Amino acid sequence: MIEIRNIHKTFGENHVLKGISAEFKEGMCNLIIGGSGSGKTTLLKCMVGLHEPEEGSVIYDGRDFTRMNFQSRIEIRTEIGMLFQGSALFDSMNVEDNIMFPINMFTDQNHKEKLERANFCLERVNLAGKNKLFPAELSGGMKKRVGIARAIAMNPKYLFVDEPNSGLDPKTAIVIDDLIQELTEEYKTTTVVVTHDMNSVMGIGENIIFLHEGKKWWEGSNKEISQTDNAELNEFVFASKFMQALQKK
Numbered sequence: 661m662i663e664i665r666n667i668h669k670t671f672g673e674n675h676v677l678k679g680i681s682a683e684f685k686e687g688m689c690n691l692i693i694g695g696s697g698s699g700k701t702t703l704l705k706c707m708v709g710l711h712e713p714e715e716g717s718v719i720y721d722g723r724d725f726t727r728m729n730f731q732s733r734i735e736i737r738t739e740i741g742m743l744f745q746g747s748a749l750f751d752s753m754n755v756e757d758n759i760m761f762p763i764n765m766f767t768d769q770n771h772k773e774k775l776e777r778a779n780f781c782l783e784r785v786n787l788a789g790k791n792k793l794f795p796a797e798l799s800g801g802m803k804k805r806v807g808i809a810r811a812i813a814m815n816p817k818y819l820f821v822d823e824p825n826s827g828l829d830p831k832t833a834i835v836i837d838d839l840i841q842e843l844t845e846e847y848k849t850t851t852v853v854v855t856h857d858m859n860s861v862m863g864i865g866e867n868i869i870f871l872h873e874g875k876k877w878w879e880g881s882n883k884e885i886s887q888t889d890n891a892e893l894n895e896f897v898f899a900s901k902f903m904q905a906l907q908k909k
């Protein structure tokens with residue numbers, strides 16, 4: 661489980677996060693949702709140490725990440741897998757080398773062991789045999805899957821995913837969501853997904869926090885989200901014509 665307590669983050673005059681507290685549960689897809697600019701990515705970055713919050717704590721299974729020195733943080737970083745927005749693969753490396761990158765960085769495994777792990781991860785995302793392709797030769801959905809393979813290369817306890825469906829068609833987006841959910845259940849990871857895609861919310865949103873005006877405005881599950889009387893959340897959920905049509909049924 662990851663617990664965040666009273667997280668504040670400011671950029672100059674812009675107080676983006678105004679005291680966010682939440683729990684992200686193990687073996688579950690935990691979603692951070694909210695409108696554009698509501699601070700979702702900022703919160704994610706505060707959780708993994710890419711931003712330093714001015715106030716508050718991020719606690720990984722009882723370990724206070726925010727109070728740790730650089731060396732102790734490395735230990736937790738090795739337990740974190742991340743799928744960044746746009747996949748963030750290294751264009752000059754082939755698929756296999758991209759997946760082996762975190763293993764090279766954090767372990768002293770020999771080449772055979774690393775290759776075995778890369779092949780296992782590739783198989784797990786249904787891309788067996790695509791080792792030698794370069795990112796430029798992959799479709800958007802394949803890039804995401806390679807990004808996921810890299811994110812699970814170190815067998816992470818915590819999986820962070822930023823906008824997994826950006827740039828994907830709805831069918832491929834569901835494949836990616838399902839994969840994230842399967843891996844979460846299979847490896848009991850604490851998975852945190854930033855999204856504003858209502859398909860993801862309805863598909864994998866077991867535990868959701870909704871950010872609005874720098875605060876946690878609502879929390880609940882995908883089963884509860886369409887029944888809420890929270891005006892700002894309703895505006896977010898039913899913004900699309902598709903969701904409006906479902907509401908009328």
Ligand SMILES: Nc1ncnc2c1ncn2[C@@H]1O[C@H](COP(=O)(O)OP(=O)(O)OP(=O)(O)O)[C@@H](O)[C@H]1O
Pocket residue numbers: 671674676694695696697698699700701702703856
């Ligand atoms: N490095 C930064 N420096 C200054 N301001 C920043 C920085 N990162 C984010 N912000 C500001 O913080 C606010 C929240 O941005 P953030 O990217 O977290 O929102 P978001 O909810 O993830 O948005 P989107 O859905 O559009 O990706 C915005 O006003 C943004 O301009």
